[in-house]
Amino acid sequence: MDPPVASLLFRSLRVYQVFGANTDVGKTVFTTLLCRTAQRLWRDEPVAYLKPVSTGPAHEADHWCKSRTPFPCPSVVANPHSPLPSHISRFAPGVACKTLFQYDLAVSPHKAALASDEFVKPVPSDHALLAKCREYAVECAARQRGWLFVESAGGVHSPSPSGKSTQADVYRPLRIPTILIGDSGLGGISQTISAFESLLLRGYRVESVLLFENARFENHAYLGKYFQEHHRVPVFSTVEPPKRGDDAGHDAEAMAEYYGRAEATRVLKHLNARHDERINALEALPERAHKSLWYPFTQQSLLSPADIMTIDSAHGDYFQTLAPRASDDGLAPLLGCSFDGSASWFTQGLGHSNPRLTLAAAKAAGRYGHVMFAGAVHEPAMELAETLLDAMDNPRFHRVFYSDNGSTGNEVALKMALRAARLRYRPDETQQLGVLGLSGGYHGDTLGALDCAEPSMFNDKVEWYEAKGFWFDYPTVLCSNGEWSVDVDNDGLRAELGHAKRFSSLDDIFDVETRERLGYLSHQESNKATLSRLRQQGRRFGALILEPVVLGAGGMALVDPLFQRTLVNVVRQSPHLLATSSACLPPTTTKPHDWTGLPVIFDEVFTGLYRLGRRTPSSFLGVQADVSVHAKLLTGGLPPPTTKPHDGTGLPVIFDEVFTGLYRLGRRTPSSFLGVQADVSVHAKLLTGGLVPLCATLASESIFDVFSGPDKADALLHGHSYTAHPVGCQVALESLREMQAMERRGDWDWAKRQGWTGEGSRAGGSDRQGVWSVWPREFVESLSRPSGRVRGVWALGSVLAIHLQDSVTGYSSNAAVGLRDALRRRRDGSGANVHSRVLGNVLYLMASQTTTQSTIEQLTELVEESLSKCG
Numbered sequence: 001m002d003p004p005v006a007s008l009l010f011r012s013l014r015v016y017q018v019f020g021a022n023t024d025v026g027k028t029v030f031t032t033l034l035c036r037t038a039q040r041l042w043r044d045e046p047v048a049y050l051k052p053v054s055t056g057p058a059h060e061a062d063h064w065c066k067s068r069t070p071f072p073c074p075s076v077v078a079n080p081h082s083p084l085p086s087h088i089s090r091f092a093p094g095v096a097c098k099t100l101f102q103y104d105l106a107v108s109p110h111k112a113a114l115a116s117d118e119f120v121k122p123v124p125s126d127h128a129l130l131a132k133c134r135e136y137a138v139e140c141a142a143r144q145r146g147w148l149f150v151e152s153a154g155g156v157h158s159p160s161p162s163g164k165s166t167q168a169d170v171y172r173p174l175r176i177p178t179i180l181i182g183d184s185g186l187g188g189i190s191q192t193i194s195a196f197e198s199l200l201l202r203g204y205r206v207e208s209v210l211l212f213e214n215a216r217f218e219n220h221a222y223l224g225k226y227f228q229e230h231h232r233v234p235v236f237s238t239v240e241p242p243k244r245g246d247d248a249g250h251d252a253e254a255m256a257e258y259y260g261r262a263e264a265t266r267v268l269k270h271l272n273a274r275h276d277e278r279i280n281a282l283e284a285l286p287e288r289a290h291k292s293l294w295y296p297f298t299q300q301s302l303l304s305p306a307d308i309m310t311i312d313s314a315h316g317d318y319f320q321t322l323a324p325r326a327s328d329d330g331l332a333p334l335l336g337c338s339f340d341g342s343a344s345w346f347t348q349g350l351g352h353s354n355p356r357l358t359l360a361a362a363k364a365a366g367r368y369g370h371v372m373f374a375g376a377v378h379e380p381a382m383e384l385a386e387t388l389l390d391a392m393d394n395p396r397f398h399r400v401f402y403s404d405n406g407s408t409g410n411e412v413a414l415k416m417a418l419r420a421a422r423l424r425y426r427p428d429e430t431q432q433l434g435v436l437g438l439s440g441g442y443h444g445d446t447l448g449a450l451d452c453a454e455p456s457m458f459n460d461k462v463e464w465y466e467a468k469g470f471w472f473d474y475p476t477v478l479c480s481n482g483e484w485s486v487d488v489d490n491d492g493l494r495a496e497l498g499h500a501k502r503f504s505s506l507d508d509i510f511d512v513e514t515r516e517r518l519g520y521l522s523h524q525e526s527n528k529a530t531l532s533r534l535r536q537q538g539r540r541f542g543a544l545i546l547e548p549v550v551l552g553a554g555g556m557a558l559v560d561p562l563f564q565r566t567l568v569n570v571v572r573q574s575p576h577l578l579a580t581s582s583a584c585l586p587p588t589t590t591k592p593h594d595w596t597g598l599p600v601i602f603d604e605v606f607t608g609l610y611r612l613g614r615r616t617p618s619s620f621l622g623v624q625a626d627v628s629v630h631a632k633l634l635t636g637g638l639p640p641p642t643t644k645p646h647d648g649t650g651l652p653v654i655f656d657e658v659f660t661g662l663y664r665l666g667r668r669t670p671s672s673f674l675g676v677q678a679d680v681s682v683h684a685k686l687l688t689g690g691l692v693p694l695c696a697t698l699a700s701e702s703i704f705d706v707f708s709g710p711d712k713a714d715a716l717l718h719g720h721s722y723t724a725h726p727v728g729c730q731v732a733l734e735s736l737r738e739m740q741a742m743e744r745r746g747d748w749d750w751a752k753r754q755g756w757t758g759e760g761s762r763a764g765g766s767d768r769q770g771v772w773s774v775w776p777r778e779f780v781e782s783l784s785r786p787s788g789r790v791r792g793v794w795a796l797g798s799v800l801a802i803h804l805q806d807s808v809t810g811y812s813s814n815a816a817v818g819l820r821d822a823l824r825r826r827r828d829g830s831g832a833n834v835h836s837r838v839l840g841n842v843l844y845l846m847a848s849q850t851t852t853q854s855t856i857e858q859l860t861e862l863v864e865e866s867l868s869k870c871g
Helices: 027-041 087-091 109-115 126-141 188-201 219-231 248-261 265-292 355-367 379-392 406-425 447-451 491-497 512-518 521-536 561-572 701-705 726-745 777-783 817-824 853-870
Strands: 013-020 047-055 096-103 146-151 178-181 206-213 235-239 311-315 318-322 335-340 397-403 434-438 469-472 476-480 483-487 501-503 541-546 595-615 618-629 648-668 671-683 695-700 790-796 799-804 833-835 837-839 842-846
Touching (some): 013 027, 013 188, 047 109, 087 248, 188 219, 219 235, 235 265, 265 318, 379 695, 397 406, 397 701, 406 701, 512 671, 541 561, 561 595, 648 726, 695 701, 817 837, 817 842
Parallel strands (some): 047 146, 434 469, 541 595
Antiparallel strands (some): 311 318, 318 335, 397 695, 790 799
16 A cells, blocks of 8 residues: 655655756756755755666766665765765755665666566656655754755656656655756746646745746746746856866866856855745744635634634645644654545645646636626537536436536526426415425535524524425435434335335345335335325425435435435426415426426436536436426416427426535536436536536426516526636536546546445346446445444445434534544654544545555554544
8 A cells, every 4th residue: 555645744754856958057056066066054964865867877977876765874984985976966066865766778767667677677657766765854854953955857747756746746746845957048937837837737845946047048047037026036146167078087076166256155045044934934834724714614712713724725635734733853754644534625636736637727717717608608618518417317407507506506406496396386476485305414604504493503594594484304315233224214205115125235225226126115205295285285395406316515424315306306206286276287398397386406416527427416216307406487377398309397396416426426417327317507616626616507498488578587596797607617627527537437446346236237147337446345244343433334436424322413413523633633753544424423534536556555544543442
């Protein structure tokens, strides 16, 4: 297993990485000069030099000593004039030198590594290269205060030995403060600025630009002004070294003379000050935050500065967080890796600081900045809309409405559905329409989204909150003591549906079509009876809104997919239970995909886009929404008979896929689990891979037609200033394309082989998609066995939820806090931990769609260890 590699920051060791704007710009000469000056200014502090990758004959290597002892390096110090010494060891004697990987061929590292004897000189993975760099730095820092200079090979984007990435991406997790060596030759201004921007886009701290003075081109003069004005980065220059001649001895004497008069005092003092400033700024952040920031979902009277996590940067699945100050010797690393266990509140899909998404954002920002959208169109918004409509594979969807986040996307979906239902059923204009939903559902924090959730501690003290709906109790899925079951906590519903039902696997539970054939009348009759009772009470509804498969913020409840599927179908088949009278019943529709009953809204903000392992969680249910968050207006009379194949019946169905959509549960849309499709669906979070806010509400043409008419007041009057902002649309387009490519490549096949798929849905055995998770089935079932501590566990796609035993469940429970704190404690060695969030008695962990099998293996060990310690 490959442990995570933390960024390099030490109180004792000032570490700087030297990048070149190109090859042959003087990286080694400048690094030698920096080493010599550091030795002179800090005489009692050792100086070390690391060359991770070197190409060309060994005797021409920038540093020749291979000693593993960083302070000092006797083989160099003892005889600096030995035959074939390195440049560093010859001209900066006393500097500890190390090369990690040396290849004989003087070409790009990936070609040199490929041409080498793999048994004599193996090709390291990018992770192995980083790990060795960090290992050497930690060794240097553990001894005493000093300096370490790390010199890259070639230019900023020269490939790594593996050939899978360029240096700018490979070294990014270390995030070493950087010195960029500029190009002083013809074309060097452009080359230097381009190299700087490549580093800047990837989150590097470029502390200084160094280059030689060239009297002809004077690049140093132009770049000095440019970087000061645009980036406030100082540029230092020095005279060029002597040209290389044919006489090696004469060249050595000339270089010795050059180093004798050249110096870098101002540079080193600047770097020393910046090192201290960075540490001081990081350590001051919690106190500053405590004084000035107002945190979401936080009782700040209970929060101290010590409780606030300082994030220096993030990459892949990990935050780089400031470690508590354990000692005053300054030798320990200041940063450690914290696995982002909540996927930064459900948003992360393609990893933090993903360069593809960063460049997509830069591309759109450079092309458009931001432009208004009403009555206009731009390419990213158009391409994203068409891609989404195609990806959802829902024949009902024909329209995309953009907003800024899942909460407002759900507000849009509600406006769509309520208008459609009111016009179809023509209830008294003064009568308020409510929504149908599930108990514990949560669709956001704006007032309209709050109103479509039942009373809870989330909305109890919100002055304008008014519960506008009815919320069904439902059976849930858990693995308890190694057994998968569907059970009901509510006594009244248990009397209708029966006691817990056992299944041999999670896959069998999601085989909703087989379960239907075996009998599901209790679900159907229970839902019909409830709707009939509500009608008799005079209550009227305008939409069914669901989070398909999983209720996210409401407590990580895995809902029985058969119950949700049945509820959607009953609502669509029961317009007689929803109209104010038989006279208001719409005619029987001949459009197979028109909404019926009520519009069904799927809130896929959490579960959509592969979060649960599928493109959309509705695929688990085998039903489609009328509206998802990812009816022509007539003046009177009954709606005309419809012949459109995808118009809805009953009520509009809204799928809130903000959490569960877009592969979070392992499928593109969670509706595929249900086998039903929404009339409206809402998509956010994973939509942009977690980089920027954006929401898309998808709707059917019949919903769209409801807002058509000659009067502007009949239009959907909703929007915000940043609707369809080009940066978000371009990033979302790149995110969708990458996740779809991952699905085609089989990037998750390793997870699908972890025992999840039942025999009936294995490859070649059935057309039905099986369920799977990155969390191994054996691990999940084992975790569920300590029944004294664990009530149950479930995993689907990238989500793991651990329900702990407690007499109080829900958000007010503190049962999961002990496990959360145990995971947060740093381990010896790697210093890694897990940052997680809890929802009452539930601790959940969420991988990204790029999390590796190795990372999951490490996390499962940490969870098992932490659970045993907090028990």
